[in-house]
Amino acid sequence: xxxxxxxxxxxxxxxxxxxxxxxxxxxxxxxxxxxxxxxxxxxxxxxxxxxxxxxxxxxxxxxxxxxxxxxxxxxxxxxxxxxxxxxxxxxxxxxxxxxxxxxxxxxxxxxxxxxxxxxxxxxxxxxxxxxxxxxxxxxxxxxxxxxxxxxxxxxxxxxxxxxxxxxxxxxxxxxxxxxxxxxxxxxxxxxxxxxxxxxxxxxxxxxxxxxxxxxxxxxxxxxxxxxxxxxxxxxxxxxxxxxxxxxxxxxxxxxxxxxxxxxxxxxxxxxxxxxxxxxxxxxxxxxxxxxxxxxxxxxxxxxxxxxxxxxxxxxxxxxxxxxxxxxxxxxxxxxxxxxxxxxxxxxxxxxxxxxxxxxxxxxxxxxxxxxxxxxxxxxxxxxxxxxxxxxxxxxxxxxxxxxxxxxxxxxxxxxxxxxxxxxxxxxxxxxxxxxxxxxxxxxxxxxxxxxxxxxxxxxxxxxxxxxxxxxxxxxxxxxxxxxxxxxxxxxxxxxxxxxxxxxxxxxxxxxxxxxxxxxxxxxxxxxxxxxxxxxxxxxxxxxxxxxxxxxxxxxxxxxxxxxxxxxxxxxxxxxxxx
Amino acid sequence: xxxxxxxxxxxxxxxxxxxxxxxxxxxxxxxxxxxxxxxxxxxxxxxxxxxxxxxxxxxxxxxxxxxxxxxxxxxxxxxxxxxxxxxxxxxx
Numbered sequence: 001x002x003x004x005x006x007x008x009x010x011x012x013x014x015x016x017x018x019x020x021x022x023x024x025x026x027x028x029x030x031x032x033x034x035x036x037x038x039x040x041x042x043x044x045x046x047x048x049x050x051x052x053x054x055x056x057x058x059x060x061x062x063x064x065x066x067x068x069x070x071x072x073x074x075x076x077x078x079x080x081x082x083x084x085x086x087x088x089x090x091x092x093x094x095x096x097x098x099x100x101x102x103x104x105x106x107x108x109x110x111x112x113x114x115x116x117x118x119x120x121x122x123x124x125x126x127x128x129x130x131x132x133x134x135x136x137x138x139x140x141x142x143x144x145x146x147x148x149x150x151x152x153x154x155x156x157x158x159x160x161x162x163x164x165x166x167x168x169x170x171x172x173x174x175x176x177x178x179x180x181x182x183x184x185x186x187x188x189x190x191x192x193x194x195x196x197x198x199x200x201x202x203x204x205x206x207x208x209x210x211x212x213x214x215x216x217x218x219x220x221x222x223x224x225x226x227x228x229x230x231x232x233x234x235x236x237x238x239x240x241x242x243x244x245x246x247x248x249x250x251x252x253x254x255x256x257x258x259x260x261x262x263x264x265x266x267x268x269x270x271x272x273x274x275x276x277x278x279x280x281x282x283x284x285x286x287x288x289x290x291x292x293x294x295x296x297x298x299x300x301x302x303x304x305x306x307x308x309x310x311x312x313x314x315x316x317x318x319x320x321x322x323x324x325x326x327x328x329x330x331x332x333x334x335x336x337x338x339x340x341x342x343x344x345x346x347x348x349x350x351x352x353x354x355x356x357x358x359x360x361x362x363x364x365x366x367x368x369x370x371x372x373x374x375x376x377x378x379x380x381x382x383x384x385x386x387x388x389x390x391x392x393x394x395x396x397x398x399x400x401x402x403x404x405x406x407x408x409x410x411x412x413x414x415x416x417x418x419x420x421x422x423x424x425x426x427x428x429x430x431x432x433x434x435x436x437x438x439x440x441x442x443x444x445x446x447x448x449x450x451x452x453x454x455x456x457x458x459x460x461x462x463x464x465x466x467x468x469x470x471x472x473x474x475x476x477x478x479x480x481x482x483x484x485x486x487x488x489x490x491x492x493x494x495x496x497x498x499x500x501x502x503x504x505x506x507x508x509x510x511x512x513x514x515x516x517x518x519x520x521x522x523x524x525x526x527x528x529x530x531x532x533x534x535x536x537x538x539x540x541x542x543x544x545x546x547x548x549x550x551x552x553x554x555x556x557x558x559x560x561x562x563x564x565x566x567x568x569x570x571x572x573x574x575x576x577x578x
Numbered sequence: 579x580x581x582x583x584x585x586x587x588x589x590x591x592x593x594x595x596x597x598x599x600x601x602x603x604x605x606x607x608x609x610x611x612x613x614x615x616x617x618x619x620x621x622x623x624x625x626x627x628x629x630x631x632x633x634x635x636x637x638x639x640x641x642x643x644x645x646x647x648x649x650x651x652x653x654x655x656x657x658x659x660x661x662x663x664x665x666x667x668x669x670x
Contacts, residue, residue, distance in 0.1 A: 410603040426618035
């Protein structure tokens with residue numbers, strides 16, 4: 001990059017000069033370096049016209065993003081990268097919003113600079129001081145408030161150099177960098193954009209969202225910057241596709257949460273490339289990596305760690321830290337113990353949770369809930385199941401209780417989610433809700449995690465629909481159920497001989513009838529009830545349903561093998577005033 | 579079409595394990611993401627993978643087309659119908 005415009009930036013951020021490879025690929029089409037230079041110059045003019053020292057940048061296309069980023073840096077502008085495109089974030093920052101936002105899940109905004117249309121520019125003579133913060137990213141603090149972490153160009157550059165040093169062996173020239181993680185966060189930014197940009201590797205502008213996106217890539221050598229959620233689906237997609245991918249994976253790097261050994265192994269078996277797991281956080285950047293859960297972490301060049309004697313938390317010393325804490329190091333929120341010259345992680349020390357590789361503070365979710373007029377008191381808990389999700393236990397205010405009465409539970413749940421949408425990232429919105437009159441407390445008067453979790457014990461069994469058919473007069477369905485011993489109905493019924501209560505069997509019949517035949521009327525009465533055989537924890541009965549549309553009746557029967565367990569007929573209420 | 583809408587709603591509820599939600603609670607024309615049902619990015623991934631398995635749909639990343647398909651249950655159902663019609667005519 002010999003353009004005189006970029007000399008100020010060049011001093012701190014050397015870009016490769018001559019390179020036969022394109023800067024990026026969009027939809028398989030190369031974007032040349034000449035184009036990049038032209039776009040940079042246009043973007044500089046547009047940014048210069050803003051006459052602002054700081055901008056907020058949110059742009060999904062990695063190429064457009066990097067044009068804005070380098071243009072801003074070349075003008076000594078500090079770039080703030082919001083992690084989410086929320087109305088409240090825009091308001092909080094109050095900065096010119098550059099880029100096209102998230103579009104998909106977010107809000108359309110005001111005063112957004114979306115394109116670089118050439119603007120008049122006087123002679124901008126700035127010189128970037130490498131020690132002044134050039135970048136700021138959000139993290140969620142343990143107090144519940146997200147805080148901004150600032151980085152100087154020197155810090156970031158050292159990290160990118162360390163990446164090249166650690167991984168340069170597996171990186172052949174011309175390898176295309178792919179990502180399934182957002183570049184609005186530190187990991188995605190440094191690994192999937194700044195690293196390739198600084199060392200002349202092309203990057204793919206689109207983020208991978210589905211495993212199919214990977215399988216559709218044109219034949220070439222790739223490096224994948226990813227996270228466990230995506231890799232899990234990628235590994236599982238092996239069976240889904242007859243033809244192997246054309247893309248040749250050279251290596252993949254995962255971060256965000258620990259990469260489980262089975263996913264790592266499955267990915268390796270599928271794509272025959274090393275899958276590295278990386279550890280770090282916004283404050284420290286990535287500090288260590290390993291090729292398997294079973295081997296110790298390897299520290300990046302220049303990084304040292306210790307375990308704080310008082311708190312048992314990991315303390316990190318690294319050249320990528322902010323200058324003011326270089327000496328004392330950064331005390332992370334992770335518990336750890338030293339093992340040989342490296343460390344072993346023992347879990348989080350505070351109330352941060354991870355969902356889809358993003359960190360959220362349960363404290364902040366509770367604060368947002370309590371700020372709603374419908375909510376009196378709220379506690380939250382991270383629930384695992386088919387996916388991690390936040391469960392909220394809420395005591396409603398009188399207006400909230402009235403509203404819930406009016407809307408019904410499902411719509412009221414959704415109403416609360418919408419009310420929180422401006423304050424929280426979509427992934428941090430509680431997915432499961434329990435309304436109580438008092439918080440569960442133990443003998444010491446404390447609400448424990450276990451007590452909260454218990455409120456979310458499954459109430460409906462897992463079901464696999466084996467057959468469903470429907471015509472004008474009737475619908476039929478056959479479901480295979482799994483009676484999880486954790487189901488709330490087995491508790492105390494009876495203490496030494498848990499059996500599924502008959503009334504629950506009737507309720508489930510109505511539940512699955514509504515799910516599969518879409519009726520909404522409540523059950524008026526039940527006839528021809530017969531209980532012949534007990535249903536026990538762990539059983540896998542069949543539930544057969546027959547819905548008569550004219551008579552508005554639902555016949556049900558539970559079977560274990562060929563043996564009937566129970567049956568009956570539900571009569572729906574036909575008076576619509578209900 | 580009406581029955582398929584019903585089936586797609588049950589499919590969404592089962593795939594995403596939406597608690598306490600019944601097909602009748604989902605409006606045919608309300609958006610699946612953002613306002614409306616309020617699904618998130620993990621849901622979009624799970625739903626995309628589920629649609630591939632169940633209906634053979636291949637969705638691409640955050641394209642305009644995917645956005646339109648996820649615009650509502652009706653839009654998604656219409657897409658499934660069109661996809662089936664395509665397959666049928668392709669086999670002839």
